[in-house]
Amino acid sequence: MLCSQLAWAGTDTKVDTQEYLLPNGLKLIVREDHRAPTVASMIWYRAGSMDEFNGRTGVAHVLEHMMFKGTDKVKTGEFSKQVAAMGGRENAFTSRDYTAFFQQVERSKLNAVLELEADRMAHLNFDDAEFLKEIQVVMEERRLRTEDNPSSLLHESLMASAFMSSPYRHPVIGWMNDLENMKAEDARNWYRSWYAPNNATVVISGDVQAEEVFRSVEKYFGPLSAHALPERKPQIEPTQKGMKQVLVKAPADSTQLTMAWKVPKLEAGQLEDYEPYALELLGAVLDGYDNARLNRNLVKQERVVDSVGVDYDMISRGPALFTVSVSLAKGKTVAQAQASIQKALKEVADQGVLDSELKRIKVRILSGQIYKRDSIFGQAMEIGTTEMSGFSWRDIDPILERMQTITPEQVQAVAKKYLVDDRLTIGVLDPQARKTSTSEKVGK
Structure with a gap:
């Protein structure tokens, strides 16, 4: 266990921040802040669009959508309903560098959302029909946010022109042709490759006691098995030779x-x-x-x-x-x-x-x-x-x-x-x- 204390710059408040590493590679960081009886629970996977390759762009974001499609314990759509029933809010987002999922709940509900996240880290289960429905949602999202948005089109083309080898040249949401040809197995392969405790960091902030949070995370995430992650190639961007x-x-x-x-x-x-x-x-x-x-x-x-x-x-x-x-x-x-x-x-x-x-x-x-x-x-x-x-x-x-x-x-x-x-x-x-x-x- 690694522990430290962080002082807020410019204030007299001391905030306890403690870090733990589970045997399966999961990192836990707990920030104690007791000003309100709420807690933010986030799980970060170090896998974003920069880890994709040609023909599979957009799969990181698609898998983010599919993470809400259920496990053997939690059926499709039930994840969000359960968090709402707790009086909490939740969502997820994908970037070039990572994919993250969060819930913000009253402090007594923390264990419940941790159990839900641990379940879908290891036991995500969706069928092809569910994938086919969701990929249509993602394609429509691309139409609305990119293809019908001139600023987004300009940014997309600029990134593709500025970078030659870096995967930053691909849009996070993916190219439309890749989305049109994506299969459910592509999303499952992404999940099997990157969604593992040794590629995840759990961050908890709010009205909690760090040792209690550690015991809860150990209970729910500790039994999950680590696995070898895909090799990450450096893909260093060549020196630009002119405008x-x-x-x-x-x-x-x-x-x-x-x-x-x-x-x-x-x-x-x-x-x-x-x-x-x-x-x-x-x-x-x-x-x-x-x-x-x-x-x-x-x-x-x-x-x-x-x-x-x-x-x-x-x-x-x-x-x-x-x-x-x-x-x-x-x-x-x-x-x-x-x-x-x-x-x-x-x-x-x-x-x-x-x-x-x-x-x-x-x-x-x-x-x-x-x-x-x-x-x-x-x-x-x-x-x-x-x-x-x-x-x-x-x-x-x-x-x-x-x-x-x-x-x-x-x-x-x-x-x-x-x-x-x-x-x-x-x-x-x-x-x-x-x-x-x-x-x-x-x-x-």
């Missing part, structure tokens, strides 16, 4: 532009590397608050775009992108928007950022972290996502502390080094007229 561009034509109201640069991420065991932290702060300099540079310059002053967003995730299993996305104002061109973005980036690279500007952003980041920890569910999410990316929950506060040490010169250095054309992929959404349904009537 890439992709054009997407789809029905939309306005032109969209996304510029994405390949940049480093934070590596486990290398928490002192300043570059990922500086990139995170650079993102906040550009788009971290209402009057941040891109919003101030592009939206308010130049009025070349209607909206702007910057995205960078320094913690992930796969490679990282630093992206700037804008929706163009009426009458403005892609060339104008791109020039305005590059002008703002060049200003940072050439002149740097103000110390006062960076201090304000660091305070916002620290405040956001404290507010996030006000949530029982938010605490479990933070621990789980950190663990799934190859880090430890013990790294969370050191990462936050390291962020506070970054200087304006370091932010300037990463802007100059990484936001260059040879690392850039440009995606443009060319809006097309929307088709008018023949059933629609104009006028009276």
Whole structure:
């Protein structure tokens, strides 16, 4: 058993966080927080879309759906009904890096949801007919969220263009052709491959006693057998040799532009590397608050775009992108928007950022972290996502502390080094007229 105590940054509250490892490889992390009589129970499987391969994309997400289709003890649909009957809420989600399932219940119901999760970890049982119904649901989800959403189409094409070998080039929901040809046995094989205690982390946060939770998890999950996991190939992304561009034509109201640069991420065991932290702060300099540079310059002053967003995730299993996305104002061109973005980036690279500007952003980041920890569910999410990316929950506060040490010169250095054309992929959404349904009537 490994135990530790974590102090909340910026508060006087001490929060007990304890970690256990069962003989079958299951990791348990318990965060005690006794402010309310509730508990968040999450189980994380380190298997997401990045573990898929061509012809089977989307299977991680499909299996997430099938996990609600019953076992010998719990029939189809009964899992959600039982949690609802406890007065709880539950759901699941799949990402490139992991698949997670959660319940939030009154503390006395924790054992009941743990028993349900342990049962479906080892005894999932669905027939072909149930799979055929659910795969239609997933395909409809893809139609609604991606094929009928111009922003999603642009993002999907951008990722497929930016990455050559990394599985991040595939959409989490999968390509439609793969979904159309997926069989129930594909989902069963995924389940048999990855759903095992030695590939899972249970995170419990809330009004609990860690030792009691450990005994419950040991009772329900301890008897489950570990098995060998599939070999994970590194699939290192080759060095980009020059600018890439992709054009997407789809029905939309306005032109969209996304510029994405390949940049480093934070590596486990290398928490002192300043570059990922500086990139995170650079993102906040550009788009971290209402009057941040891109919003101030592009939206308010130049009025070349209607909206702007910057995205960078320094913690992930796969490679990282630093992206700037804008929706163009009426009458403005892609060339104008791109020039305005590059002008703002060049200003940072050439002149740097103000110390006062960076201090304000660091305070916002620290405040956001404290507010996030006000949530029982938010605490479990933070621990789980950190663990799934190859880090430890013990790294969370050191990462936050390291962020506070970054200087304006370091932010300037990463802007100059990484936001260059040879690392850039440009995606443009060319809006097309929307088709008018023949059933629609104009006028009276």
